């Protein structure tokens with residue numbers, strides 16, 4: 001059975017849409033989906049200290065708990081789970097593990113055996129350039145044959161190690177004039193199912 005490494009945020013969870021609503025409410029901003037950026041400091045237009053403070057406020061509010069699944073993700077995972085070994089590789093910090101597992105249980109029937117938390121933001125030293133890190137080594141470690149991720153940098157890191165990659169979604173942050181050979185964009189789960197030739 002081949003191994004499919006799947007991302008969580010903006011692939012299984014409609015994170016950006018949900019995040020913006022929650023963030024605007026907490027901080028009184030008017031950020032839209034086209035402003036969304038994994039580099040929170042840039043997205044909020046604040047200094048590093050303020051970005052850290054806001055991240056703490058968000059965490060205290062357990063903001064990821066109320067994310068909705070991406071349209072079609074639940075059905076697609078059920079189908080894919082019959083033909084692939086599915087592992088999750090997420091940039092979420094280790095402390096979000098319990099919340100993430102509960103969220104997955106709440107929305108998905110599939111029992112994800114392996115969930116890797118990249119830890120790009122796990123401590124203050126890392127958090128400053130967490131957005132620059134990629135999952136390349138982690139994909140290799142979990143033995144991924146195929147990767148599904150919405151971030152170009154992770155897809156590019158995967159194809160560099162010879163892993164076939166699906167760039168998920170048509171988002172403001174993953175626009176590209178040209179994709180590296182080995183990367184195929186699928187704008188939604190229907191396209192993923194077609195691309196992987198699942199019945």
Ligand SMILES: [Mg+2]
Pocket residue numbers: 007008009010011149150151
């Ligand atoms: Mg993602």
